[in-house]
Amino acid sequence: SAVISQKPSRDICQRGTSLTIQCQVDSQVTMMFWYRQQPGQSLTLIATANQGSEATYESGFVIDKFPISRPNLTFSTLTVSNMSPEDSSIYLCSVAPLGQGVQETQYFGPGTRLLVL
């Protein structure tokens, strides 16, 4: 399985500021996904990060609020912009390894715990 790291692991931010979360994988992956998990809730997909093209956003999530970069096959960033307390959540990066569609495996990073005051 892929080894995934995320930075930062947690942060406390002031409202109106922005935070960029990094996701690094130890091997090349085709698909990278960003999820949000609000307290006591399940996972909600924010967007799919595609290497070499624009990210694909889910309903209710927009690029201006959650810009994503995917410069290569092992790295992606998610920015949470103009934060409000409602953005307090765990943000998770997930990957589908090269050669394996999402039908077979998808692995999660350790997550970034964000608290917005």
Next chain:
Amino acid sequence: QKEVEQNSGPLSVPEGAIASLNCTYSDRGSQSFFWYRQYSGKSPELIMFIYSNGDKEDGRFTAQLNKASQYVSLLIRDSQPSDSATYLCAVNREGAQKLVFGQGTRLTINP
């Protein structure tokens, strides 16, 4: 109707018994089905995936899929206190490179 539904629990099972976790899905075109385990404060960990009707066994875990009934389950035999966690069912929709998650079932194994 939610796309993927699970009983949120909590489900309480005595140690050594079989824990049965259930999941239903609404999209008949769904192709692949996943069970993740999530300990409190941790990220989800893949336990099993299944995409053919029937049973798939891996150690103490058995996944069961019935596409006609749009139903997938996870059985945990010889339940251990370390199995206490939230179990997330996830479904891959046909033609979509992404997963849809249920709300999770919180399982507690009592010693």
